[in-house]
Amino acid sequence: METRRRFPPPSCTSPSPASTLRSLPAAPRSSGDRIQASDALPIPIRHTNLLFSLLFVCSIVFLMRRWRDKVRESIPLHAVDLSELVSIISVVASLIYLISFFGIAIVQSIVSSHEDEVDDFLPDSKMTPSPAPSSDLAMPMLAGREDEDIIAAVVAGKTPSYALESAIGDCHRAAEIRREAIRRISGRGLDGLPLEGFDYGSILGQCCEMPVGYVQLPVGIAGPLILDGREHYLPMATTEGCLVASTNRGCKAIAESGGAASVVLRDAMTRAPVVRFLTAARAAELKFFLEEPTNFDNLSVIFNRSSRFARLQDIQCALVGRNLYMRFCCTTGDAMGMNMVSKGVQNVLDYIQNDFPDMDVISLSGNFCSDKKPSAVNWILGRGKSVVCEAVIKEEVVKKVLKTSVSALVEVNTIKNLAGSAIAGALGGFNAHASNIVSAIFIATGQDPAQNVESSHCITMMEAVNDGKDLHISVTMPSIEVGTVGGGTQLASQSACLDLLGVKGACMESPGANARLLATIVAGAVLAGELSLMSALAAGQLVKSHMKYNRSCKDTSKAASN
Incomplete structure (x- = not known):
């Protein structure tokens, strides 16, 4: 696909002589004028390589012959004469050169190709170079200026707020200056928003732009959750009282009943570009092309080049008029994988453009993925990790820990989670509060909170087993989107969780094992949360529990006095 490069129009402002000198680019160099890495050598690189290669071979041959004669004549090998000493030194010197410096030509080719790439993004040499804006020229000088001067420049619009980090070279100072500028512009302070105690350099260029502070969020621990024979303590970042306590009670009930078990049904992140043709028939040709097994093998090779972890699994197509939606599914290792799959899709689009030059790429994402939106395609086919988690809760545990009965739980689940959600027209929402637990763990572990939308798709099932004495509970979650590398997972607090x-x-x-394990933990935590909340509803304790854990005694006394 053609890539269009746009260059800034010539500036209408006449630059000063000094700024003109700074803004003028160096004269273009031909390939023969470029600085070569081999220029540091006294003779051309090919002659140098040949010289040391011959020296190495000749010295080795000489030494082998001399040592052979010494062995035959029973002369000690350590008795070295001048010629042998010179040969040994020659071998060592030539070997050092061949190991360390023989790749100069390769290095030079990399340097040359890099210069070619840079040249591709520069305007044609015949174009008149436009001077850089005066604000950009002043950027390197901001580090030595007083804070008050920089703040005034930001308020006046002379210095863009987004460029403070690169202009000053100090991320914390940039956040402090931006914060003060916002206060002066808006007339409102940020006194309650902490600034100190955070590494702003850790989010530069990857997590958040133009920071002015950070939000404090408490993290509670529920557990242990006994899942697949292992103990897990669940970090939950939330401001909703009773959530951690309720999940903790569910973990206790599961642990006293022997633990829970989980299965990862599928692992596939998706991206669905949309392309358009002149006719629907032509769009159908591409659909049949993508669905042909022999073509899929070739497309997999192209797709998998984007990453050593990306592995294309299948392509699902949907045709709407002359628009074709292609849903690419692939594994992404331990990363959540949106960027990885997007790069792979771009590679495939570039490849099939050769066979379908009339293809018009409308968008890399056509919402058939579907990302950060409730959708039937994710509910049915899954996205990310598809997980089912189950446990059998003993009758005595239901009565002792959950304070209810098996029959009451089954009845409430059927009427509330199944029938109630059905008449509400729920899409993937056949549960009590899966989103609560998913959001809390997502925030604590550095996941994308917006992907809670599809990650909370869940259906909770409860049945009486063992002659009606025990409770079988399960949660089926087809689209848990998590990763253990990249994004917010590398921040200190989230990394600790x-x-x-x-x-x-x-x-x-085993690449991908950590992300899959995290998905099962999320499902296990949802299982615990569902079990506890449904028990509170069945026993009529919901309001009592929230008044106990969601309202402190201090707040209650204030409310009574008022």
Whole structure:
């Protein structure tokens, strides 16, 4: 696909002589005028390589012959004469050169190709170079200026707020200056928003732009959750009272009943571009092309080049008029994988453009993915990790810990989670509060909170088993989108929570294992949360519990006095 490069129009402001000198680019160099890495050598690189290669071979041959004669004549090998000493030194010197410097030509080719790439983004040499804006020329000088001067420049619009980090070279100072500028512009302070105690350099260029502080959010621990024979303590970042306590009660009930079990049904992140043709028939040709098994093998090779972890699984197509939606599904290792799959899709689009030059790419994402939106396609086909988690809760535990009965739980689940959600027209919302637990763990572990939308798709099932004495509970979650590398997972606090769960970073032995384990933990936590809340509803304790844990005694006394 053609890439269009746009260059800034010539500036209408006449630059000063000094700024003109700074803004003028160097004269274009031909390929023969470029600085070569081999220029540091006294003779051309090819002659130098040949010289040391011959020296190495000749010295080795000489030494082997001399040592052979010494062995035959029973002369000690350590008795070295001048010629042998010179040969040994020659071998060592030539070997050092061949190991360390023989790749100069390769280095030079990389340097040359880099210069070619830079040249591709520069205007044609015949174009008149336009001077850089005066504000950009002043950027490197901001580091030495007083804070008050920079704040005034930001308020006046002379210095863009988004460029403070690169202009000053100090991320914390940039946040402080931006914060004060916002206060002066808006007339409202940010006194309650903390500034100190955060590493702003850790979010530069990856997590948040133009920071002015950070929000404090408490993290509670529920558990242990016994899942697949292992203990997990669940970090939950939330401001909703009773949520951690309720999940903790569910974990206790599961633990006293022998624990829960989980299965990852599928692992596939998706991206669905939309393309358009002149006719629907032509769009159908591409659909049939993509669905042909032999073509899929070739497309997999093209797609998988984007990353050593990306592996294309299938392509699902949907045709709407002359528009074709292609849903690419692939594994992404321990990363959540949106960027990875997007790069792979771009590679495939570039490839099939050769066979379908009349294809017009409308958008890399056509909402058939579907990302950060409730959708039937995710509910039915899944996205990210599809997980089912189950447990059998003993009758005595239901009565002792959950304060209710098996029959009451089954009845409430059927009438509320199944029938109630059905008449509400719920899409993936056949549960009590899966989103509560998913959001809390997502925020604590550095996941994308917006993906809570599809990650909270869940259906909770409850049945009486073992002659009606025990309770079988399960949660089926088809689209849990999590990762243990990239994004917010690398921040200190979130990384600590991942470490608590034992899924920090990438799994070297089995790529993707940490992300899959995190998905099962999320499902297990949802299982615990569903069990506890449904028990509170069945026992009529919901309001009592929230008044106890969601309202402190101090607040209650104030409310009574008022």
